[in-house]
Amino acid sequence: xxxxxxxxxxxxxxxxxxxxxxLSIADGEFVSILGPSGAGKSTLLKLxxxxxxxxxxxxxxxGVNLATLAHEDIPLLRRKIGTIFQDFKLLHSRxxxxxxxxxxxxVGAPQGRIxxxxxxxxxxxxxxxxAGNFPRQLSGGESxxxxxxxxxxxxxxxxxxxxxTGNLDPxxxxxxVQLLMKINELGTTVVLVTHNRDIVDTLSRRVVTMxxxxxxxxxxxxxxxxx
Amino acid sequence: MxxxxxxxxxxxxxxxxxxxxxVTFGTTGVIALVLVLFxxxxxxxxxxxxxxxxxxxxxxxAVYFNTDATQDDIMTVKSDLENLNTxxxxxxxxxxxxxxxxxxxxxxxxxxxxxxxxxxxxxxxxSLEVKATDPGQYASIVSFLETHKLRTTIxxxxxxxxxxxxxxxxxxxxxxxxxGLVATMVLAIIAILVAFNTIRLTIVNxxxxxxxxxLVGGSNWYIRAPFxxxxxxxxxxxxVLSLAVWYVGVGVVSPKLAVVMPGVSLIGYxxxxxxxxxxxxxxxxxxxxxxxxxxxxxxxxxx
Numbered sequence: 001x002x003x004x005x006x007x008x009x010x011x012x013x014x015x016x017x018x019x020x021x022x023l024s025i026a027d028g029e030f031v032s033i034l035g036p037s038g039a040g041k042s043t044l045l046k047l048x049x050x051x052x053x054x055x056x057x058x059x060x061x062x063g064v065n066l067a068t069l070a071h072e073d074i075p076l077l078r079r080k081i082g083t084i085f086q087d088f089k090l091l092h093s094r095x096x097x098x099x100x101x102x103x104x105x106x107v108g109a110p111q112g113r114i115x116x117x118x119x120x121x122x123x124x125x126x127x128x129x130x131a132g133n134f135p136r137q138l139s140g141g142e143s144x145x146x147x148x149x150x151x152x153x154x155x156x157x158x159x160x161x162x163x164x165t166g167n168l169d170p171x172x173x174x175x176x177v178q179l180l181m182k183i184n185e186l187g188t189t190v191v192l193v194t195h196n197r198d199i200v201d202t203l204s205r206r207v208v209t210m211x212x213x214x215x216x217x218x219x220x221x222x223x224x225x226x227x
Numbered sequence: 228m229x230x231x232x233x234x235x236x237x238x239x240x241x242x243x244x245x246x247x248x249x250v251t252f253g254t255t256g257v258i259a260l261v262l263v264l265f266x267x268x269x270x271x272x273x274x275x276x277x278x279x280x281x282x283x284x285x286x287x288x289a290v291y292f293n294t295d296a297t298q299d300d301i302m303t304v305k306s307d308l309e310n311l312n313t314x315x316x317x318x319x320x321x322x323x324x325x326x327x328x329x330x331x332x333x334x335x336x337x338x339x340x341x342x343x344x345x346x347x348x349x350x351x352x353x354s355l356e357v358k359a360t361d362p363g364q365y366a367s368i369v370s371f372l373e374t375h376k377l378r379t380t381i382x383x384x385x386x387x388x389x390x391x392x393x394x395x396x397x398x399x400x401x402x403x404x405x406x407g408l409v410a411t412m413v414l415a416i417i418a419i420l421v422a423f424n425t426i427r428l429t430i431v432n433x434x435x436x437x438x439x440x441x442l443v444g445g446s447n448w449y450i451r452a453p454f455x456x457x458x459x460x461x462x463x464x465x466x467v468l469s470l471a472v473w474y475v476g477v478g479v480v481s482p483k484l485a486v487v488m489p490g491v492s493l494i495g496y497x498x499x500x501x502x503x504x505x506x507x508x509x510x511x512x513x514x515x516x517x518x519x520x521x522x523x524x525x526x527x528x529x530x
Contacts, residue, residue, distance in 0.1 A: 075446050075447065103444075
């Protein structure tokens with residue numbers, strides 16, 4: 001359960017990125033967040049990964065107010081949340097396998113678990129046969145699916161996808177969204193930030209529209225791309 | 228499990244260290260320079276202690292008796308001296324002992340040996356060597372002897388201004404050590420700054436990795452530790468480099484120094500205590516490296 005209660009975020013230059021936002025996302029929901037640049041979508045995601053704390057209000061995940069989280073508990077929160085981005089954020093000097101394994105290495109997972117879990121994650125995203133390829137040898141769609149495999153490796157409860165189809169052609173974009181749907185069907189909450197009208201319209205799920213730091217529309221079901 | 232984690236961290240640190248070889252070389256070199264200077268300070272301290280303790284062990288006043296002075300007279304003067312609380316020790320050397328010592332000292336010199344054998348009588352005088360409780364007390368001992376009732380049996384009184392010489396040696400040593408300490412500190416700060424900048428460079432170069440580590444929930448310790456390992460590695464390599472340079476240098480200088488200062492073995496001192504010095508230099512080197520990493524991590528690594 002994700003809850004934003006009366007959340008405002010003001011940056012150092014006095015820019016108000018979020019203005020008294022209330023938002024509640026239930027477990028297992030698939031929510032698309034729309035809005036023009038500067039609407040506050042990225043700030044919202046940063047609040048959820050505890051990169052930022054709100055200037056006022058509360059961000060609560062599974063009953064825990066993130067502002068009260070101890071410094072050493074932040075990594076534990078981030079293991080519950082998988083994140084993917086428009087620019088994939090892959091390590092170019094590592095193979096597909098190693099990119100996914102990296103996420104397990106940094107949490108101190110034993111090699112046995114790495115050897116067992118990484119192929120499974122690659123299999124879920126359809127990259128089992130590309131484990132030895134470097135990111136430069138993968139297409140855009142494959143790179144994003146690799147990033148998704150990495151995001152899935154900790155079996156997260158929530159997936160945050162920040163414009164994951166922004167750099168992809170429609171076919172590859174569609175594949176990635178299908179994967180997100182599949183992951184959502186297995187019970188993972190998905191928060192998708194996107195500009196892609198076709199994707200939002202075909203998803204027919206909840207759509208939250210933001211403008212100037214506020215939620216201007218919240219279509220609970222069968223939402224459409226309306227700005 | 229812990230071994231595996233530690234292995235990964237050390238490997239990551241080693242890769243950081245190895246990857247920018249030129250910068251690594253410079254950083255290691257600067258830390259090594261600080262360590263060599265530090266060893267130099269230890270050497271100066273050792274040498275000045277040797278010189279001072281050598282001087283402190285020396286006789287402060289030597290009293291030579293006329294050749295016709297009787298042993299009784301000499302013993303009276305000796306016991307009078309021993310009763311003074313400014314006197315620590317009085318050593319008697321009889322005329323025969325003096326001659327024997329003289330002969331032994333010049334055993335290789337045929338001319339002296341022949342000259343001595345041609346003399347009818349022993350030309351050497353009996354003497355008392357007086358060690359003061361405090362080297363500064365030689366003047367009161369001399370004036371006591373000058374006014375002694377048996378002054379006429381005394382041929383000459385030699386005194387040595389050991390205190391003044393000790394003072395001078397200590398002053399020189401103190402200035403060298405103070406100057407050296409300041410230089411070492413300044414250089415240590417420069418070394419920390421250089422190492423700090425190198426580690427900052429690594430942090431900047433690894434922005435992508437660090438961002439991903441944070442993203443996937445890498446523990447703070449795991450993100451930071453490789454940079455601490457990197458800092459420690461600069462210290463370890465600098466320690467090894469400085470110790471190698473130092474021991475080779477001491478090996479070259481020590482025999483030459485022994486000519487000027489007989490009985491002083493720099494190589495003996497540093498060789499005999501090598502485990503302690505190796506440990507000390509390693510600890511100081513690693514300390515410098517780790518402090519630099521900690522400053523860099525604090526300033527530039529957001530976790």
